[in-house]
Amino acid sequence: MARSTSLFPIRHRRALAALAALPLAAGLAACGSSSGSSGSGSSQTLTIAMWTNPAAVAQTQKVDAQFEKAHPGVKIKLQTAPTAANAWPTLWQSLVSAKSVDVLAQFPPTPHSFPPASTGIIPQGTPALIQSGQFVDMTNQSFMKRFDPAAQKYAMGYNSGTYGVMTAEYVNNSGMFYKKDILAKYGLSVPTTYGEFISDLDTLKSKGVTPLYVAGKDGYQSIPWFGIMNQLLMQDKPSADAAALWEKRAEDFWSGAQTWNDPVYADTAQRYEKILSYMEPNAAGVPAQSAPGVWAAKSNDFPFFFDGSYDGNTIAQDNPGLNFGFMAMPGADDAGWNRPVLAPDLSWVVPTWSKNQQLAMEWLDLFTQPDNYAAWLKATGSISTEPSVPTPTLPWTDWLAAHASEGYPNVQQPWTSTKFPKVAGDVDRTKMQPFGSQTPADALKQAADAYKSAAGH
Template sequence: MFRQQRTSTRTLIAAVLTATALTLSACGADADDSGDGSTLRLWHYEGANSAMGIAWAEAIKQFEASHPGVTVVYEEKGFEQIRQNAGMILNSDQGPDILEYNKGNATAGLLSKQGLLTDLSDVVAERGWDEMISPSVATTCRYDGNGVMGGDTWYGIPNYGEFVMVYYNKDMFAEYDLSVPTTFAEFEGVLDTFVDNGVTPISVGGAEYPAQQILYELALTRADRSFVDDFQLYANPVDFHGPEFSYAATTFAEWVDKGYIGADSAGIKAEDMGVAFTQGSFPIMISGSWWYGRMSDEITDFEWGTFLFPGSDLHPGSGGNIWVVPSNAKNKDLAYDFIDITMQPDIQNLLGESGGVPLAADPAAITTPKAKELIENFNTLNDSDGLAFYPDWPAPGYYDVLVAGVQQLINGSKSPDEVLDEIAKPYNDNLASIGE
């Protein structure tokens, strides 16, 4: 009996208590408190028509079919809901048995350091998940005692990959006789053409993650792998006024001044950014592969395509968000069984056909041309060590710091140097706190 429950409140404790009451009313049993293997409580934040949403809905069906008498209670949460409140929820007895969670030092790493996540190392070895996950992707699954990724202990399992790229409206490009740019200079030339014709080129969500990923893409055009390791893994000190971040902040501000990025985009959320692109209001959107399935499903009025951000061999990306099992989960073995199903070939192939980037699919089973192109681009980045993780990962709370920073660049309320000072401080404070 699969039930989906939606919650809109930002305070997840209240939402979970409400869901508990609904479950009691519907089933006549205390499903939330059961540790007898009769219920699997699952949270994730993928849209129903996204590749992951489609694949995981099928995984839920298969799980229930293979576990007679077990009910999956799936609760749909927003990305921001889980990001902001997971620590509070998982430190209570109201958390789920399994949830999708963001990877990186600031999120999964922080919760692992706080003792809120289950050590999966033995389960990973027993079930062979480590053999399905490449070393570069595994970096974001394992953490050390300080919560820094790349450690020895497994706390999460991804079953898909992701990376940031450029979505573009082929019809709008054709209208101005534009080709896909292959260099950074050509890319800015494309942006200039749109601005010269009164079109704001890039759909941007400054109120959430998209704008900071553009900032990071710009930094990566001046970076190499050693910079990524220094910034993400604390291999060496990072100079925030060095060539990478200085170029990124200065160029981002220039893009606003030139009209590449709308001056009103500071308050726009990721969802509104994506909808604006699907409606044909902008010719370009720089964001992740997690949009790919939705683009395929929702864009009907124009032709579209993708290309990698020009000017760099490094791009924001990694294995996808990870399944984690809270330390307080009541039905851990069921959670492990569900993860196992999401790694099976048929679920992996469905994820790929639906526009996702599977980690363990049979490439020959993917027949949709756009899906094959997406997977091939990810494999190219993965094989060439081109995945540079995400800018908000290094320190707890860094996501909000970066959102504020890019909003200040968009609004012009602070100079690039002032913004760099602001984003340097919490990073260095966190570095000091872990004794590096």
């Protein structure tokens, strides 16, 4: 939901990794439940925390104002921090350690964050708090009836409970913006297959146009990497099979039945390297924070831009006259395989040690009321997670509106723990060509060897 320097696995990876590494705050496991009163005569402060996104924060503040008007004597304290430079994980840890927050934004852990006990992996951060009963089970809250139970369970579920409400979903991995007028100028249509995409890139390059813009300084080259991987792993499989497929993949990596040396990952690497051969030469120095604005301003260059759908409204605001769209980058050979990859995003939790649980639930009820939620979606460009509230149609969402229903959740990486070297769970794309000197084959072998050793195969 925020413009940030990491995604999931791109935009959120750093924030999630930092949160996952945070130790469980001392004494939390012993805390019990506390419920506050919403009586109009009381003087209370409801503390809400979320990561920074100007449009989302502004819309949340409008809900806050409504809430304060309906609850005389209650003041809302909204705390925010960007996901860049470890700011959000630092604020998160501070609030959790001090037990000083009532409604807390989370990146959904999804079932992948709770590996079987047989692995010996002990979750940290958000999953640890859920496992130890630090977040309220929202299963029976009245506002949860507005949402799809299966999607909420996937995002925030553990055992028989659902410990938060997911209110945002975006296309991160595979996400690509495109400039319609540049494609039209050279007689090109929106590519639907990998071959068509490469053909378009060749044509654009021959015309003196720099085909791709990538925020390589902050790791956005992972968008095509994971986009291709998702599409090749899913292929002809129905979208509904994705969650089970990712769980089986994690089990296979753990058992040694699957490895980074498998052909599908070599194919991913070959396609990734080919696509990025068309990127801007200085991509390694492009920061994510300024990339949407720079891309928007260059109306006659950079026809394609790897980024998540959360930046669509930012691009539109930066250059209102730009005729652009958003799509899933086609990394596979069959058009039907190139579906949008969906990332569960902003989810709200209420800690069991909050002194204002009743107020917190009333705030969530107001936030998720259809009119308020529809306005929030329009402001942020999020895909709706409330079935009765349609995803808003914006000038740049025509492709997404036509294909969002075909989407499926992101591939989950193999189970790892803090004892695993980082490269065991994912190749280091800063060292791998074209950003580094390491060949894709060597990068995949390094990752495979590291995982094999750490998992004890």
